[in-house]
Amino acid sequence: MNSKLVFAADIGGTTVKLGLFRADGTLLDKWEIPTRTEQDGKFILPDVAASIRERMSRDSITPGQVAGIGIGIPGPVDDRYVAIHGCDNLGWGRVEVKGDMNRLLPEIPNVVAGNDANVAALGEAWLGSGKGRRNSVLFTLGTGVGGGVIVDGHIVPGRNGAAGELGHMLVNPDETVPCGCGKCGCLEQYASATGMARLAREALAACNTPSPLRDLERVTAKDVCDNARSGDPLAAEILDRFADYLARGMSFASCTVDPEVIMVGGGVSRAGDVLLDPVRRYFRKYAYHPCVDTPIIAAALGNDAGIYGCAAMVLGI
């Protein structure tokens, strides 16, 4: 197996990140192609197949050397590797990822697919901050909140491809503003970049406490984290509310699967310990007592988590 190669394709709304891995996890090369979403995204998988075939030709890679192709999809994927409800941002309806790739690249029959957030969790579990652990949970804090649950080294996909949809757990029953999903009080409404910006607007409006944040036209999650790090009490207070809600969500995942480690990825997580320290403090408050010491750590692979996870789906971890 160790002489084998694996292709990874992490399909996003604007680009497809591709990777070529050795079976030991070495990333030999990575590159990107545009995601052509026109005409219901009908070019996306053919473009991926063409890019893989081109690389095989360029590097004289034979089909026999390729252990398989792992594909990450920005939508729910069932356990037969079908994008079951489609992917709005690719223009896709229901797409049979494995079947379509098998027709496009019949010489490489082993195709596996997963939801992109779940796949990123697997990448982090394999060679990122969860390395060496077979059970972990990733919270991805970006524009929204996503995530993935890894049990015994495998992605938990869920009946509806919705396992790891950690952003839609109710963390504030008193909320009256609806989340994008239609419910009120979802974790995503607080623990995302947009959520942090909203918490900041609310905090600034609710008091007259001086803060450098008041000089900014539009306060971002990064502004809040930067100012909290510089000692601004109001920024620290905003971060505190953010951390409170995030820790509630983490405690729910902890009571369900009690992971060995909780990883935090996505753009917002780049703030590091100024963000994670209050999260750890609130997690101790909300977690069931045997679990209060579960490590809460920053993800390590950044934007490459997806392609690592694609490779890990093919190889097992």
Added chain:
Amino acid sequence: MNSKLVFAADIGGTTVKLGLFRADGTLLDKWEIPTRTEQDGKFILPDVAASIRERMSRDSITPGQVAGIGIGIPGPVDDRYVAIHGCDNLGWGRVEVKGDMNRLLPEIPNVVAGNDANVAALGEAWLGSGKGRRNSVLFTLGTGVGGGVIVDGHIVPGRNGAAGELGHMLVNPDETVPCGCGKCGCLEQYASATGMARLAREALAACNTPSPLRDLERVTAKDVCDNARSGDPLAAEILDRFADYLARGMSFASCTVDPEVIMVGGGVSRAGDVLLDPVRRYFRKYAYHPCVDTPIIAAALGNDAGIYGCAAMVLGI
């Protein structure tokens, strides 16, 4: 394998339920022995071993016919089958269940152990209400609230043996009365027999609405369910609050592992649809939209779920 037999021992605080299964899941016989908790519970495993050996002798069962022994323990069990934090109600400190049983019954080396609530979940997943599904979650509503999470046919034990501790998810951030665990607002404070009784006391004190419940000296969960079924509006209102909190907890487990089915067991669940119908209604409110139709069904095996799960641990499902 089908000619093999399996012994099951579900250890409770007052009795050990034992079972003898065929590998196809047929329960050939079941019996009970008292749980002797004196002297730090040192007699419990020897009593189980003696009972199994006695049955083997009586029925002329040879060690070669026995595929293994499955044991359920009322406390957290790690993946090396060790009761890691002990079991208060057995008098146990840290006990190495597999190692001890191997010394007591060296002729049957295959011993597996699990937390009793997790094991019951596996039993229900194997031959109970989750039959045919490889991914399920059980909520056990008894004096407290426990549960278990089954992924790909296996118990998720968790780093601290605390996976499936669904009773300790925060469902009411406004609660000021502490749960037995020390936190405030845990699911167990509402969705248990004691929780329902408490919701009833609060509802009766908060209004003057006439209700047959007012004639009772002490209102139990069964009284609430019975009167709700008979059309008493106040009982229905109490049940409604119970269902609201339980559905919140279910939605958290759903966002984490998105099971094929959510099973509800324990004494309180005997009320059936009068209890489950409002739970299903609230689940639709709180669950992430792809998951609102996840079946919520009553567990099927009653008190035998544990021994079925013990057998399933040995056999795989």
